[in-house]
Amino acid sequence: MAEITIREIAKRCGVGVSTVSRAINNHSDINPETKQRIMDVIKETGYIPNNSARNLKRTDAKCIGVLVKGITNPFFTPIIEKIEQETEKKGYALVLRHVEAYENEVNVALELEKEKRLRGIIFLGGSSKHDADKLRQLNVPVIFATIGSDISDNLGRNAYSTVSVDDAVESRKMVEYLIGLGHRKIAILTEGNDQPSIVSLRYEGYCDALNKHGIKLDEKLVKYVDRRIYAMQNGYETTKALIESGAKFTALFCVSDVLAVGALRALADAGIRVPEDVSVAGFDGQEIAQFCVPRLTTIRQPLADISEETMRLIFDLIEEKRGHKHLIFPGELVEGESTRKI
Amino acid sequence: MAEITIREIAKRCGVGVSTVSRAINNHSDINPETKQRIMDVIKETGYIPNNSARNLKRTDAKCIGVLVKGITNPFFTPIIEKIEQETEKKGYALVLRHVEAYENEVNVALELEKEKRLRGIIFLGGSSKHDADKLRQLNVPVIFATIGSDISDNLGRNAYSTVSVDDAVESRKMVEYLIGLGHRKIAILTEGNDQPSIVSLRYEGYCDALNKHGIKLDEKLVKYVDRRIYAMQNGYETTKALIESGAKFTALFCVSDVLAVGALRALADAGIRVPEDVSVAGFDGQEIAQFCVPRLTTIRQPLADISEETMRLIFDLIEEKRGHKHLIFPGELVEGESTRKI
DNA sequence: TTGTAAGCGTTATCAT
DNA sequence: ATGATAACGCTTACAA
Secondary structure: OOOOOHHHHHHHHOOOHHHHHHHHOOOOOOOHHHHHHHHHHHHHHOOOOOHHHHHHHOOOOOEEEEEEEOOOOHHHHHHHHHHHHHHHHOOOEEEEEEEOOOOOHHHHHHHHHHHHOOOEEEEEOOOOOOOHHHHHHOOOOEEEEOOOOOOOOHHHHOOOEEEEEOHHHHHHHHHHHHHHOOOOOEEEEEEOOOOOOHHHHHHHHHHHHHHHOOOOOOHHHEEEEOOOOOHHHHHHHHHHHHHHOOOOOOEEEEOOHHHHHHHHHHHHHOOOOOOOOOEEEOOEOOHHHHOOOOOOEEEEOOHHHHHHHHHHHHHHHHOOOOOOOEEEEOOEEEOOOOOOOO | OOOOOHHHHHHHHOOOHHHHHHHHOOOOOOOHHHHHHHHHHHHHHOOOOOHHHHHHHOOOOOEEEEEEEOOOOHHHHHHHHHHHHHHHHOOOEEEEEEEOOOOOHHHHHHHHHHHHOOOEEEEEOOOOOOOHHHHHHOOOOEEEEOOOOOOOOHHHHOOOEEEEEOHHHHHHHHHHHHHHOOOOOEEEEEEOOOOOOHHHHHHHHHHHHHHHOOOOOOHHHEEEEOOOOOHHHHHHHHHHHHHHOOOOOOEEEEOOHHHHHHHHHHHHHOOOOOOOOOEEEOOEOOHHHHOOOOOOEEEEOOHHHHHHHHHHHHHHHHOOOOOOOEEEEOOEEEOOOOOOOO
């Protein structure tokens, strides 16, 4: 069965292909009756325009691309929803693209920009460190949302924007909060910091806080999760290992809420009460934090602000109203039921 | 800055465009030295082939498409991972496409099939009821995974495949389990069943079970969640309303684990102990079910089997080894700590 | 092994 | 308001 094309529709309607194109694309310079006739035939035949051909020819596609590393992470859900809303409001189309863990998001963006004629690109998730030159190969504005970056790097500073919390600062905030509650033996569940990442910044904040308060970093209280398994499971097993190691701790700081959920379960299984025996804190402020038992003390990222400013910024950049910016929003320490004064 | 094209590369290398194309696509009929020279220039210039142009011309793209409604639903994560693995193993490329809630997934598929020259399509999430004629417009094999359907419909039966659990049967299994534990006043948290969906099948199973055991359906125990808000919040609020309605119940069956998590929290807030005062059951067997406190009794969907068979089937269909099938796998009732005998 | 040229299915330009 | 026709950037016969 031969694919039906615009030519075929034109033939059946007894009009030229450009007229059909006009009908499809809602151009004004077309007789409404002709248009109706064409639309009828299109519906009848089930004709669907080929997007590859359209993208190839089209120059003015108002399209913004969102590349998400870890798209199944519910953390991104509210951000994506906001992006969708604002994009539509501006009359732009959205291309949401999932980036595999092993893929380099900038490479994917490079491809997608050409394929879809993107006008702007938003990165969610993934690395916080990118080659500025490569970034500049993207001929359209680029924003990293919820991914802070090393903006002391003057080369990179003007190659892209960032809208995020300061992960190191927020992390320190949480650890200082725990210290303020009287904790000195504070364990941490973090990821391997072989790559520069948000998580390594959170680990940094932990170290800073301890340091500032004259608490010596105890290697035995630093546990790295194995990235390869799902996060809750990860948090569970690593916490179990921590407990079984016999190391003494009165608080456990997890670099994400999801890890913390696993930790809560592991502690419960070991008969360790939260917060009576051990305080537990998370990071992110995901939905689960306020629904788990006990509710989790966490750093809530201001996702509404972040998404809003991201959208404002991307359109300003597209319209060349201003240059690249690095916006930092404060996180909010939400006290749950998982921490207590000792 | 003019986009760099294959012509430009050819010119710079002093070769024809087809030679460059050969280099890019790893064709064998090319001098390794020429190829190397070309690849060097490509790297140097940062040239990236335009995918729209490639897809337009290409006829043999070995590509399978996965359309996911609700891609941020972690339920799909393990399935998608399996699909990725198997697709790669077969030397196929994967096009993962997010379908908006308001979009019709079949329409999106129709577009994508042409754009990307798909050879097969897998649907995850979304409606279980589709127009068979429209489905047949897709010229490639179609499978609905984890979405059972009304296969008594003879027209549709041969237009697509399904690989799933029988949601009505599994749901009945769970409710009968609760009945077996001595519960008679069993409330349910479900979605509005205005649309034919998986959830409506689960509700059906609930009714069947009650009916079979001579328990009259009590409208006051049937609570519909408001779809528009996030699921846990949804489960929380609806359960709260149920509690405040004053209706008496000893068990609460939630049509998804995520709803159940919200329910657990609402019960805890009301000072109702689980499972001592009320038993709670979920559905799906998501990761959270085994990490929440108390662990959730749920129906675990055999996602490994489902994904495996889906992949086997799609390739068989592509290679025309066999026709459409409707595979049903049994779910597993996992006893957690959230239910008890009364 | 390599180059030339003809499409792929659209949209944009330019006549009419 | 409409129709030819030339791109868009690539792959793939077909020639050389």
